[in-house]
Amino acid sequence: MRLDPHLSQRLVKTLLWTLTGVTLLILIFIIVDIAVKGLPQVTWAFLSQDSTDMGRAGGIFPTIVATAYITLLAILLASPLGVGTAIYLTEYTREGWATRIIRFGSECLAGVPSIILGLFGFVLFVLKLGLGWSVLSGALTLAIMVLPIIIRTSEEAIKAVPQDYRTACYSLGMSQWQTVTRIVLPSALPGITTGIMLSIGRSLGETAVLLFTAGAALRTPVSVFDSGRTMAVHFYILAREGISMPNAYGTAAVLVISILLINIAAYTLMQRLMKRYG
Amino acid sequence: MLRRLNLFYGTFQALKDIDATFPRQAITALIGPSGCGKSTLLRTLNRMNDLIEGVRIEGQVLIDGQDIFGPDVVLTELRKKVGMVFQRPNPFPLSIYDNVVYGPRLHGRPPKAELEEILGRALTGVQMWDEVKDRLKTSALSLTEEQQQRLCIARLLAVSPEILLMDEPCSALDPMATLRIEELMQELKKNYTIIIVTHNMQQAARASDLSGFMYLGELIELGPTGEIFTRPQDSRTEDYITGKYG
C-alpha cells in the first residue's frame, strides 16, 4: 500500500520539525544554564579585580586584558593579509592554478584543528623563535587561525559588489586600483567588517591554541612578551581542575555573552548588507 | 475564464481587474512590455504565485466552471491538470527517463510496462523519441537547450494535463529551434488548450489564434490574432506593436 503523498508529507514534516525543535532546545538550554548560574557572579568587582588564590577568589580582570590584547593583535595581523588575499583573488587575477592553490590553501587552513595549530605555534613561536609563552606567540598563532575566515568573508563581500560598478568605473577610465579603493572596497566594507567580527568571536572562545602559545600566567600582561591567560583558558582551568565552580560559571557567562553580542552584531550587519544588495 | 482578477504583491498591484476567456484547443498569446504582468497572470492559472510571500489575489479563475481558488481544490491536482513550461528549460538533474516518468511516479506507483508506454507516448508527442530512445539513461542536462525544452514539455504530457501554460518558452532558443517548438505547439493544440506568454510579437502573430495585449497590469484587449495585429482597438496596443516602446 502506498502512502498518500499529502499524508507522508505531513509525517515527514512533523519529524523534521521535531528534530529542529530538539536542536533549538539544546541551544536554549546551554544559554539559559550559563546565564542563570553565571550572571549572579558577574559584578563590577568580578570584572575589575585581580584574581587571587589561583582564581578561587577575586575577579577576572587580568584575563579580560589578556583576551583583548591577544585578540586585537591577532586581528591587526590577520586583517591586511586576509583582505589583501581577497582583493587579489577577486580583482587581480583570473581563475587559474594560482587562485586554485590559494583557495585550496585557505580551505585547508580553515580545516586545521586548533590543537595542531597549538602544536605549531608552540614549536615555532614559543621555542624556535624564542618568543616564549607570550601575548605575541598567541596572537601570531591566532592570526593564522582566523586568516581563512577573513579571506572567505572578504572574498564574498567583494564578489557581492555588483559587477556593474566595476564596468562603470572602467568605462569612466579608472584604473584597477582606483576602482578597488574608491568603489569596490567602500561598498564591501560592511561585509569585511562582518568577517572581522566573526574572527573576534572565534578568537575569544579559543582555548587549545592559546594554552600552548600564550601560556596561563594569571597576571595582567603589559608587554607583548608577557604570558597571558585568556578568559577561555581561565575558564578551562577553573572548570577542569575544579578550582571554583561559581567563578567558572561567572567567567563562562562573560565569555559567552561577549561572543554572542559580537556574533549578533556581525549577523545584523550582514542582514543589512544583504538587504542593500537585494 | 477569469473574472475581475486582481493580484497584489504586498502593496504593488500587479494585475488589475482582468476579465478574459481562453477557449479550448486554441493557442492564446499574451503580449506586452516586460513588467506588464503577463507572466504573473500565467502563473496565477496554476497557482504558482501561491509560492511567493505576500501575494494577495482577489477575483475568480474558473477552469471548466470550477473556481481554482475554491476551498475544495487540491493544489497538486490543479497543477497536474494545468501544466507549465518555463522560460528557461528546467529538466531535473536526473536521466531523461526519470525526467519523463517523474510526474506519473508522483501520483502513484505505476508498473514498469505502463511507465514505458507513457514514456513512449510523451516523447513521441514532442517528436523526440527517435533522438533519445537509445540514451534514455543519460542525464537530461546533456541535451541541447531545444531538446531540454522539448523534454520539459514531454514531462508535462506524461501527466496528461488539459491546459498547457508556456512562459516565453522560446526565449532561450535560436531561430530554428524556435520554429520547431512553434510547429510542435500547432500539433499540440489539437488536444490541449495552450496559453503562451511571449515578448516576441512576431511569434505571437505567427503562432497564436488569439492574442491579448497587457500593459501595466491591465489586459488592454484580447481578440483574434489577425485583428489585434491589423486593426488594434486601442492606441496603446498599436503603439506597442508598431515599436514605439518596449
Add this chain to the structure above:
Amino acid sequence: MHREKFIERVLLLLALSSVGSLALITIFIFLEGFPLILSAGLKNFILSSHWAPTKGHFGILAMIISSVFVTLGAMVIGVPLGLSCAIVLAEFSPPRLKMVLKPTLELLAGIPSVVYGFLGVIWLVPLIRNYLGGPGLSLLAASIILGIMILPTVISISIDALTAVPDLYRDGSLALGATRWQTVRRVVLPAASSGIITAIILGMGRAIGETMAVIMVAGNALQIPTSILDPVRTLTSNIALELSYAAGRHREALFATGIVLFIIIMILNLSATLIARRR
C-alpha cells in the same frame, strides 16, 4: 602601468600568506614528529596500543580507534539533527521564521568548545552515570557533545547546498503536481547531494579535530573501548594532556600523534573539496 603591476605583486604576496602558513605548519609538525616515527617504526607506532612514552613505548592504536569511534558516534547524533534543521530551514519554514531560526542556530557555532565540555561534565556525565552505568565520562558522552558541536558546520553547509539548487527545479516539480516533500526528496536532495556530503565530511573533520570538549567529558583512559560507556582517550586529547610536561622523545611522540591527526584531517578536507568541485 608600473604602479598597477607593483600593486599586483604586493597583493600576490599577501595572498600567499595562507598557503605559506599551511606549508609552515606542515613542515614544522613533520620536522618535529617524523624522526620518532622513523626510530620507533611506523608499525609499532600506529598498530600497537602500548603507550608508555617515558619507558619508550609509543603505540597509539587505542587512541586512533577511540578517535574514530567518538567521531562516528558524533555523526550518528549530529547528522540527522543537522540535516533536519537544514531541510526545515531551506524548504519548509516560512521566510519570517527562517529569519529568526537561522541566526539562532548559527549562535551555536559561537559557543566556545570549553563551554560545551563544561556543560557536558555538569549535566550529561551524571545522567549517563546514573541511568546507563559506568563512570559517565565516556565515549558516549564525548559523542553526544561532539554531535552537538558539529551541528553548525553541518547545518550551514547543507543549507547552502540546498539553497544553491535552482528554483527552476522546484517550480518544475511543483508544476507537475508534486507536494513540497516529494519535490525535496526526489529533486532537491539529489541535486544537493554532493554539497550535503561535503557538509558531513567537514563535520567529521571538525569532530575528529576537537580537543578541549573531548578532554573534559571522555574520561581519557588509555584503552581500546569495548562499550560506549567506557572512558576513552582520543588523539587530540592525548596531545593536549601531555604536551605541557613532555620533553625529548616524549614530545616528539606527541608531534607524531599530531602528524597522524593532520593526515586524517587533510584526507577528509581533500575529499570534501574534491566532492564539492565535482559539481
Add this chain to the structure above:
Amino acid sequence: MTQESEIKIRIEDLSFFFGDFQALDGVTLAIQPQEIFGLMGPAKSGKSTLLRVLNRMCDLIVGVRMTGGVWLDGEDILAPDCDVVGLRRRVGLVLSRPTPLPRSIYENLALAPRLAGKKGRNALDEVVEASLKAAQLWGEVKDRLQESALKLSGGQQQRLCLARTLAMEPEVILLDEPTSGLDPISTAKIEATLLQLKNDYTIVLVSNNTKQIARATDRVAFLLMGHIIEIGDTKQVFTVPADQKTDDYISGRFG
C-alpha cells in the same frame, strides 16, 4: 569610400573569439566623426562585442582572442602598448542597464574629471552642471545633487550615466542598448539628447529595436552571427535593403 582624414574609427578585418566561440568574423567598417552610427542585429549577433572592442572593455572577459585592427584617429588601439585606461577616457561607454555608482549624484559626475586631474570646487561644479544639462537632466536633479544616485528612477539613472560619460569629455560615445529597460518617454528624451550631442561627438549606438535605429541613426550596419551583412545610410537600408536577410530582420521575421 570616405577619405582617411574623415574617419574617426577604422575597423579592419576584425575577428573576435570567446574561447571556441567566434563572436565576430572579419568585420571591416569605418565610422565618421559627428555621426550617429547604428549597429543592429538579433541577440548574440556580435554587436555588443564589437562595441566593447572599441574601448577595450572586452579585455575584462576571460579567454578572449582578437585578430585584425582597430584605429582611433589613426592610432592602433589593439596594440599591446596602448594605454587602455587613457583610451577609455577618450571613448565613453553607456551600458544597457543604468549603472550608477553608490554615491551621490554629484560624486558620480565628478569622479572621472577628478581622476583626470581636474581640481577645485568651481571647475568641478561647472562640469557637473554642463554635463547634466547636456543630458537633459539638470532641471530634474539640480536641487538634490547630494542625494544618492541610486534613488533616481530608471530613466533618470540612465541619463545620469550618459551625463557621467559626458563629464569625462570623451571624443566617442558608445551606447549599448541604452533604452532597453526604459519607458517610451525616457526613451524619447535619450534619443533627443543623442541628436543634440552628435554635433560634438562621434556616437555609436547598438540597439535591437529596429525602429529606434531607423529614428536615431545616420548610418547603420546590420550584423548577423558575427558577420556584417550590410552597411549603409540608414534611410537606404530601411527602404531598399540590399540583402534579403536585412529585409527579413527589419520586417521582424526573426530576432
